[in-house]
Amino acid sequence: MITVLFGGSRPEGNTATLTKQALEGVEHTWIDLTEYRFDPVRDVRHEDSEIRDYRDDYKAVIDQMLESDIVIFASPIYWYSVSASLKAFIDHWSETLEDPDYAHFKERLAEIDFRLVIVGGDCPQVKGKPCLKQIEYSLEFLGARLSDSIIGSAERPGDIYNDRYALDHAARWNDELKGQ
DSSP states (O other): OEEEEEOOSOTTSHHHHHHHHHHTTSOOEEEEGGGSOOOOOOOOTTTTOOOOOOSSSHHHHHHHHHTOSEEEEEEEOBTTBOOHHHHHHHHTHHHHHTOGGGTTHHHHHHHSEEEEEEEESSOHHHHTHHHHHHHHHHHHHTTOOEEEEEEEEOOSTTGGGGOHHHHHHHHHHHHHHHTO
């Protein structure tokens, strides 16, 4: 099962377009994180406490992610980082680590094929590297890894169609995913 965790503010924007190119004809679940509510993270690491409940939409999204074989994070590059909605979701992993119902969280993450699609307009091949590292380090901290990424260059709507390299990379993903 493939799940896309989309953090863009434009459902038909360049990031969505590039991600959909990679998944054309491939069955997947698309989760638009901007349609979900994530409360501020509760940090109980240094307390004699655990997390047992969620009052926001996090549990539904994390459960879907953990059922997946492949997870694609898709985000525009906003101020040299991933979007706030994607970052808020990832921040909640701290809660999952303190929830006994997810005792095997790290082990499960290590089994998932994680990928990243990011698109930006200000030299994204260079200035998008902090986004890439942010995701890599977050996954590595939990014993997982980012298997591949696509960095697209686009500023105005439709510009992604001018980034031949990113489109070719998406086509390679598509061929690979169709073969699974």
